[in-house]
Amino acid sequence: MRSTTLLALLALVLLYLVSGALVFQALEQPHEQQAQWELGEVREKFLRAHPCVSDQELGLFIKEVADALGGGADPETNSTSNSSHSTWDLGSAFFFSGTIITTIGYGNVALRTDAGRLFCIFYALVGIPLFGILLAGVGDRLGSSLRRGIGHIEAIFLKWHVPPELVRVLSAMLFLLIGCLLFVLTPTFVFCYMEDWSKLEAIYFVIVTLTTVGFGDYVAGADPKQDYPAYQPLVWFWILLGLAYFASVLTTIGNWLRVVSRRTRAE
Numbered sequence: 001m002r003s004t005t006l007l008a009l010l011a012l013v014l015l016y017l018v019s020g021a022l023v024f025q026a027l028e029q030p031h032e033q034q035a036q037w038e039l040g041e042v043r044e045k046f047l048r049a050h051p052c053v054s055d056q057e058l059g060l061f062i063k064e065v066a067d068a069l070g071g072g073a074d075p076e077t078n079s080t081s082n083s084s085h086s087t088w089d090l091g092s093a094f095f096f097s098g099t100i101i102t103t104i105g106y107g108n109v110a111l112r113t114d115a116g117r118l119f120c121i122f123y124a125l126v127g128i129p130l131f132g133i134l135l136a137g138v139g140d141r142l143g144s145s146l147r148r149g150i151g152h153i154e155a156i157f158l159k160w161h162v163p164p165e166l167v168r169v170l171s172a173m174l175f176l177l178i179g180c181l182l183f184v185l186t187p188t189f190v191f192c193y194m195e196d197w198s199k200l201e202a203i204y205f206v207i208v209t210l211t212t213v214g215f216g217d218y219v220a221g222a223d224p225k226q227d228y229p230a231y232q233p234l235v236w237f238w239i240l241l242g243l244a245y246f247a248s249v250l251t252t253i254g255n256w257l258r259v260v261s262r263r264t265r266a267e
Helices: 003-049 055-070 090-101 114-159 164-195 199-210 231-266
Strands: none
Touching (some): 003 055, 090 114, 090 231, 114 164, 114 231, 164 199, 164 231, 199 231
């Protein structure tokens, strides 16, 4: 890539980042300020109703509660003896391990021990390349299977004397449509049912997950009321197939761009 092209691409990315920052700031900052104001109102109301509690004591209590919630505590449970839910049961721990090697890293659950953090360093260094190899293999098989199926449909179109250029466009659209139906639309409705999310929340989670952004504000199976042990491991296998599909799409786009680039240089 030439220096001028690289600089132009860098400028475009920076412009994209700045524009995104301005939009997110305009959309989210008023909500943040409103939430902060409401917290202040609740705090003042509590202090007026309980004059024996000082402002410093309440602030310390809020901080301790926030730390406990960050450590995976359930605010609806008054005692550890009356709940079997654990953030680190086998299914949840498997899902957490999966978020490490897929580099999603939701952040809703974090390691709290030095031993856990030390293990995570080596686990990620080995697991991420290992998952990359698996992803490439699954993506290749998945893409080949979809392309073979679409190839049969292309043959039917060609028998109907549809122009080859139009057949290629239709096959590309069909490839995207089938993938979106299998790995985006269907999981959206599954998460709506399993998690009691709205359609917007579910598709937001699906896209944030399959793009490996992983904010962690919505995580499948994180609700303590979710009592299916195999649920989160199944979600991880969906993530594997979904990432493999998107990797296959990106590979196809990359191959197409390389062909166009060769043709341009040849001309």
